[in-house]
Amino acid sequence: MRADFQVSAKATAVGTIDSLTARGRVFGKYVALVVSVVCAALLANGLIGIWFAYRDHKASFIRLQRAQAELAAAKIGQFIKEIEGQLGWMTQLPSASVTSEERRFDALRLLRQVPAITELAWADPAGREQLHVSRMAMDVVESGSDLSRDAPFVEALARRVYYGPVYFRRGSEPYLTLGVAGSRRDAGVVIAEVNLIFVWDVVSQIKVGDKGKAYVVDAGGRLIAHPDISLVLRNTDFSQLMQVQGARAGDAAPREDARDVQGRPVLAAHATIAPLGWLVFVELPLAEAYAPVYASILATGLVLLGGLVLAILASLILARRMVRPIQALQKGAARIGAGALDHRIEISSGDELEALGDQFNRMAAQLQDSYATLERKVDERTHELALANLAKSRFLAAASHDLRQPLHALNLFVAQLRGERDPAERNRVAARIDAAVTAMNELFNALLDMSKLDAGVLAPELTEFPIEQLLRRIETTFVAAAREKSLRLRIVPCGAWIRSDFILLERILFNLVSNAVRYTERGGIVVGCRRRHGLVRIDVCDSGIGIPEDQRQNIFGEFIQLATSARERHSGLGLGLAIVDRLGRLLDHPVELASKVGIGSRFSVLVPRAPARREAVELAMPTALADPVSGKLIAVIDDDALVRDGMRGLLLSWDCRVVTAANETAALAGLAGARPDLIISDYRLTQGRTGLDVIARLRRALGADIPAFLISGDTAPERLREARASGYHLLHKPVTPMTLRAMLSQMLKMPNLDGDTPRRARA
Secondary structure (H helix, E strand, O other), X not given: OHHHHHHHHHHHHHHHHHHHHHHHHOHHXXXXXHHHHHHHHHHHHHHHXXXXXXXXXXXXXXXXXXXXXXXXXXXXXXXXXXXXXXXXXXXXXXXXXXXXHHHHHHHHHHHHHOXXXXXXXEEOOOOEEEEEEEOOOOOEEOOOOXXXXXXXXXXXXXXXXXXXXXXXXXXXXXXXXXXXXXXXXXXXXXXXXXXXXXXXXXXHOOOOXXXXXXXXXXXXXXXXXXXXXXXXXXXXXXXXXXXXXXXXXXXXXXXXXXXXOOOOEEEEEEEEEOOOXXXXXXXXXXXXXXXXXXXXXXXXXXXXXXXXXXXXXXXXXXXXXXXXXXXXHHHHHHHHHOOOOOOOOOOXXXXXXHHHHHHHHHHHXXXXXXXXXXXXXXXXXXXXXXXXXXXXXXXXXXXXXXXXXXXXXXXHHHHHHHHOOOHHHHHHHHHHHHHHHHHHHHHHHHHHHXXXXXHOOOOOOOEEEEHHHHHHHHHHHHHHHHHHOOOEEEEOOOOXXXXXXXXXXXXXXXHHHHHHHHOOOOOEEEXXXXXXXXXXXXXXEEOOOOXXXXXXXXXXXXXXXOOOOOOOOOOOOOOHXXXXXHHHHXXXXXXXXXXXXXXXXXXXEEEEEEXXXXXXXXXXXXXXXXXXXXXXXXXXXXXXXXXXXXXXXXXXXOOOXXXXXXXXXXXXXXXXXXXXXXXXXXXXXXXXXXXXXXXXXHHHHHOXXXXXXXXXXXOOHHHHXXXXXXXXXXXXXXXXXXXXXXXXXXXXXXXXXXXXXXXXXXX
C-alpha cells in the first residue's frame, strides 16, 4: 500500500509541475486576466461568506438557547421526578407491615435527604392521616384527619401521582403539592409540600451571555424561578409577556420580537417541563445576541478589502519572482511526499522562500529519523498501556470483591437483627456487624494509605520514644483477634528507646502483626526486639504457612496475596505489605524477610536507637492514671442529625459534657457563654462553609484559642493539605471509637513521654 501511495503521489506531482510550467510561459499574457478573475472571486466569496456567517450564527445561537432551555427543563423535571421517586419508597410496603415509629423514622430521613420537602404526610388506604411531619411544626402521629376527599389523595389513587398547581405561601414562596400512591392498594398515599425555591439552583447555573437570563413560569404564567429571587417572592405575573403568551398558545418557535419584563427587546426560546406543564424561558438582549455577528461582518469586510488590495499589488509585483522558487518547492515537496525522504530542496533566492526550502529539508531529515524509530516507540507505548490496563483491572477486581464482601455481610446481619428477638442472638449479630464494619474500615484505610503515599502528602515527624509504649499498643490491639483463632500472642518486653515517627511506625507493625494473625492457623505470634550496632531490630515472628522463595520478591507489591492452593483466599486487597514497604522507604527503616514454607515467617524492621530518658517515663506514669476526657465540655458541630446523636451518646458514655449543634450560632446558644474544652467539627458543612470557618468564628466569639480538630468524609489529599496548613488535625470518616478516644486524649493536652504536648496527628 505504501508503494501504491508513492506512485500516485509522483503522478500527481508531475501533473502539477507541468501545469505550473505552462502557466509560467504565458504569465505575462494572462496576468491581467488572472488578477481580475481572482479579485472578482474574492469579492463574491467574501460577500457570500458574510451572508452565510450571519445566517449560521443566528441559527446556531437560536439552537443554543433552545438547547439551554431544554436542558434546564430536563433538570427541573428530573428534580421533581427524584422527589417523586423518594416518596415512592415510603409506599413500597403495606401499611400493616410497618409500625408508626418506623414510618416516622423513614419520613424524617426523607426530610433530611430531600431539603425541598417542607411537609410530609401519609394517609392510609381509607384516607385517614396517620403521620404528618414538618420542618416548621411539631410532628403528628395518628391524627386520623380525613383526607379521602382531598384532591391529592383522590388523584394519586386514580393516577398514582398527583401534581398540584403552584401556590404561594404567605404570598411569596412558591410551593407544589405532590402526592404519590403505592403500587399496592393497601400501601396508602404520601403527600408532600415541595418548596420550589430550590428550582432557583438550576436556573441560576444557566449562563446566557453577559446580560441574558433564564426563568421558569407555571401553566398560568406566574413566575416560579428567576435569577432575581425578589421577583419570585413578590409573586410576579409574566403572563402579559409576548413570549409567554406565544408559548402558552403552543408556538414552539423562538421569538425575536419578544421583550423582557423591563421592556427591552430580547431573543427568547423556551421548553416545556412535561409532567408539570411549566415553561422554561432563556432570554438574551438582541443587541448582545447579534453583537458578535455585526463585529464579525465589519471585521470580515475590512479584511476582505485589505486582502483585495494586497492581492492585486502582490500579484503584480511578486508573482514573477515567486514562480521559479515555488516550482522548486512544489517539485521537492512532491518527491518528499512520495517517500524520497533523503531528497533536499535547493533554493537560493535569499528570502523567505529559501528559508522555507531549508525548513522542508529539516522536516525531511526529522521525518527520516522519526520513521526509523516509529515502530519501536509504538511498541513501547502499547506495552506501557497494557501494563496500565492490567494494573487498573487488578485494582478494580480486588477492590470490588473485597469491599462488597463485608458490605454484603453487613446487609444480611442488619436484616437478621431487625427480626431477631432473642437478646443473646441479637448480641451475637451485633458483634458480627461490628466485625463487618471493622473489615470495611481496614479496606478503606488501606486504600486511603496508598492514595496518600501516591500523592506525597505524608511527611515523617521524627521523635524519640520508648519501644515498650508501641509494644503495649500492639498487645492491646491484637490480643482479642489472636484469642479468637486460638493463637498465642507473645510480646517480649524491651526497654530500648528509638527515633522514628510513632504513627507511621505503628502502622507498619500493625500491618505486619495483622498479616501474621491472618495467615497463621495454629501456634502463635511473637513480637520482640534485638539491639544491633546502633539500631533496634523489631521482629514479628509467626508459625504460619510461610512464603515460597519464588514469591518473596513480589510479596511487597500492590494487590499481591499468597498463591497457595492449600488454603482459601483471605480477605483484604493485598495492600498491607505494599504499605509496609512504602512506609519503610519513607522512614528509611529497612524491612527484612526470612521464611520457610510450613514453618513460619519473620519480618524485621530496623529502626535507629535513641538514648534512654528515664525521667520522661517517670513524668508520664502519674498522668496515665488520670482520665483526661472525663468531665470535659466538648462542642460537636455537624450538619447531620444522626452523627450528632451518635457523637453525643458516645461522649456522654465517657462522662463528658456535650453540646451538639448544626452551626456555630446554635453552638453558641447551647454553650450559653461557657467555654468548651474542645471543639469537634465536620469539615464540609451546609451553605458552602467549612469546619475551618466555624472553628474560627467560635474562637473569636468566645475569645479563646480553644483546642479543635476536624472530621471529614472527603479523603482527597487536598483536604489534608488544607487542614495541615491551618494547623488542625484531620480524621477521616468512619472514625472508630478507639481512634476518637485517642484523639480526645491527645487534644485535651495529655502529656506524652517527652513531657510535651502531643505532636500534630495525621489522618
